[in-house]
Amino acid sequence: ETGVTQSPTHLIKTRGQQVTLRCSSQSGHNTVSWYQQALGQGPQFIFQYYREEENGRGNFPPRFSGLQFPNYSSELNVNALELDDSALYLCASGTGSGGYTFGSGTRLTVV
């Protein structure tokens, strides 16, 4: 079992809508990272949270935002959805030293 749970597993949204994806981290992990994986590509780093603060961000626009809660669970929010946002969104929890466990992902389709 992965220990990292993501919800929902699949969803379909319309262009321009907003979406919130959720992730519960593995026990003992205080760092959570979010990745976007487009079809046929490797995962791309969106941002990372450590102890409820964003401490790193990849090349994604501000309409991608996040939160980390005191129990280290996390949310990824995407506003003004675009067709190109269709992808598998992966959450990875870790200790910050490099060992990460991935959740099974949320497959987002924007139509």
Added chain:
Amino acid sequence: RKEVEQDPGPFNVPEGATVAFNCTYSNSASQSFFWYRQDCRKEPKLLMSVYSSGNEDGRFTAQLNRASQYISLLIRDSKLSDSATYLCVGLTFSGGYNKLIFGAGTRLAVHP
């Protein structure tokens, strides 16, 4: 140029074959490297870490050459269950945090 580049796939091999995946990286600040395996529509899972001294785990052997910024994965005696996408991954510390940098992946299909 992408920070981590892999052989384009797919590799189609018969059972029992030996297959080699190659990967290069451009960021010399990358500290550690890994191979992840990703099954269709699933999350990536760590296959093995990669060390300069080379490391082996059963039928799998990984090697890192820092001088040439090159990483390899060798799979011997391929099994049907090895069919998956193999992702070359670097861990980079920058701006006060670690992040994983993934290659695009190489798909392996092992056939009877």
